Amino acid sequence: MKYPVAEVVGCHIWPADSDLPVAIDPLVLDFGGPIGDRHYGLTMTSDTRQSKHFPKGTEIRNHRQISIVEATELQDVAATLGITEIEPGLIADNLYLRGANNLTMLPKMTRLVFSSGAVIMLGGENDPCTIAGGMIADVHGITPHSFPKAALHKRGVTGWVEHPGEIRPGDTLQIRS
Numbered sequence: 645m646k647y648p649v650a651e652v653v654g655c656h657i658w659p660a661d662s663d664l665p666v667a668i669d670p671l672v673l674d675f676g677g678p679i680g681d682r683h684y685g686l687t688m689t690s691d692t693r694q695s696k697h698f699p700k701g702t703e704i705r706n707h708r709q710i711s712i713v714e715a716t717e718l719q720d721v722a723a724t725l726g727i728t729e730i731e732p733g734l735i736a737d738n739l740y741l742r743g744a745n746n747l748t749m750l751p752k753m754t755r756l757v758f759s760s761g762a763v764i765m766l767g768g769e770n771d772p773c774t775i776a777g778g779m780i781a782d783v784h785g786i787t788p789h790s791f792p793k794a795a796l797h798k799r800g801v802t803g804w805v806e807h808p809g810e811i812r813p814g815d816t817l818q819i820r821s
Contacts, residue, residue, distance in 0.1 A: 647757075648745070648818070651742050651816055651817075652811055652817065653742050653813060654813055655668050655739060655811055656739075658736045659680055669812050671739070674808045676706075677804065677805055684709065689701050707767040707803075710805070711801075712737065712739040714740075714742070714745075715742040716745070718730040720798055721794050721795045721798050725784070726786075730780060734780060735779055735799075736775075736776065748797050748798050748799060750766055750801065751766075751821050754820065756803070756818070756819060758811050758815055758816070758817045762805070762807060762810065764804070767801070769799065770801055772794075772799040776791055777790065777791030
């Protein structure tokens with residue numbers, strides 16, 4: 645079977661002690677996610693996204709280890725916001741891809757199989773928020789609250805590491821849904 649192929653444009657982590665994400669090469673993944681990232685870990689505490697299922701603060705499986713975005717989707721968001729671009733890493737994305745058409749709308753449990761052998765399982769759409777809007781506002785002067793509406797169904801996805809490995813800019817990946 646022939647699978648769609650995309651390319652990694654940028655790799656980033658957002659260290660817990662940093663105000664901004666930083667570019668990294670390689671992005672090293674183990675079963676806890678991107679090493680050095682603030683979302684690293686096998687578990688996380690539930691928040692408002694899981695309020696139907698768990699009281700806030702309940703320890704649950706970390707299905708949001710990694711954030712992935714796609715260049716064309718973010719170009720559309722940037723145009724809606726009236727700015728030239730949303731740069732790789734700006735909204736705390738760990739992976740910035742090119743050629744992963746309609747990334748945000750891929751079904752849950754889609755696998756991204758990287759040329760390095762690393763595999764990420766997608767957990768679904770990453771709902772746009774004002775935290776990312778604030779990061780864009782700091783660079784481009786937009787209103788942080790304008791981002792969620794502009795980025796709906798184009799903010800990318802979250803996922804978890806199914807098979808560890810290293811990912812670098814220029815690597816390719818297959819999209820296996």
